[in-house]
Amino acid sequence: MSAGVTIGEAARRSGVKVPTIRYYEQIDLLPAPARSEANRRHYEAADLRRLAFIRHARELGFEIEAIRTLLTLQDNPNQPCGTADAIAQARLAEVVQRIRSLTALKIELELMVEGCRQGKVCECRVIEVLSDHDQCESPHH
Template structure:
């Protein structure tokens, strides 16, 4: 018979922390596993695959609800994959947008830091730029 693993073993195997696994069960992202006579959770291979899927999706920045949708799709493989594609594309668009705005931010921060002469606050570029938006190179934010 398949012994199954404890929640701690599942955590080590999947890289998802123990409380996080319990949390995923609570929000019904992961099915509640069988319990031992003494009330301990026992995980099988299928649970581990699901956990790995979730972890990977989280690493790629998908939100819980998106992952829920993707898991439902995985459970119904005969459906068209347009939804999965749309979710991934939405995430990609979000990432692209974030990179854009972070790159602009980076330029602004570099501008601030480079201008700092390490003197007193009253002549500090960092404080000065923060206080006056017009001192930004590209004040489009």
């Protein structure tokens, strides 16, 4: 019989910080674990798996509410997985869009930085471009 690990150990193993673990418990994303006599949380393997799942999903940029849904799906594996797929696809669309706009933005910033001759502010391209959107390559950001 394993006694489970402390919150600090769970944090080390999952890569989720201690206060964040407590926060996840508070918002009912993670079930409240058993407590020791001295009122300390201790986590079992199932909790650690759930925590790893959450962390991985957060790294992939899923919002907490999306993760809540995904966890519910995981807990009820007998249903069709259309919902999980839809969530992942929506996230993929967001990411693609975000990459597009960041790439446009990168071009603007590169032009700015290149144009700056390290002179005085009054002739600085950075300030100038920021003042006047018409100087941008792509007008759509």
